[in-house]
Amino acid sequence: MIHAHVTTWFIAIILLFVSYSMQKKGKQKPAKITKMILRLFYILILATGGHLFGIYASSLGSGIFTSAVFWKALAGLWVIASMEMLLMKQAKGKSTELFWIQFVVSLLIVLFFGYVVL
Numbered sequence: 001m002i003h004a005h006v007t008t009w010f011i012a013i014i015l016l017f018v019s020y021s022m023q024k025k026g027k028q029k030p031a032k033i034t035k036m037i038l039r040l041f042y043i044l045i046l047a048t049g050g051h052l053f054g055i056y057a058s059s060l061g062s063g064i065f066t067s068a069v070f071w072k073a074l075a076g077l078w079v080i081a082s083m084e085m086l087l088m089k090q091a092k093g094k095s096t097e098l099f100w101i102q103f104v105v106s107l108l109i110v111l112f113f114g115y116v117v118l
């Protein structure tokens, strides 16, 4: 399941860059398709990550809220939210700077928890 989880978020990040560059070039129609596929990958990330989280949650009980895996999962949700907001703001012609910053910060937190702490 961990490999499925890593594969899904990795593909999602590629799809973020593909969608962003398409929107930047004004190719709104193909961008709509890649964004739809990206949303499917959000669900796959949530399903695989949620499954992994469930395994920890059942063994940690109420201690889950103070565990590193809880903060890892929360940061993972933040990555997804910043990706979605970034593309939405860009599609509306608004500034994406704030969401790029959030994307980088949340991704660094997730990678730190995923590979260093856990």
Ligand code: HEM
Pocket (backbone or CB within 6 Å): 002, 005, 006, 009, 012, 045, 046, 048, 049, 050, 051, 052, 053, 054, 056, 069, 072, 073, 074, 076, 077, 079, 080, 107, 110, 111, 114, 115, 118
């Ligand atoms: C784009 C978003 C996400 C990224 C980039 C990400 C990244 C990662 C990474 C790097 C790992 C460690 C993989 C390894 O040890 O080989 C991991 C594991 C994990 N992720 Fe995510 N994740 C994301 C979203 C989520 C979400 C939304 C959840 C929860 C609903 C979640 C829950 C977990 C859990 C429970 C683990 C297992 C921790 C462990 O055993 O090391 N992740 N993730």
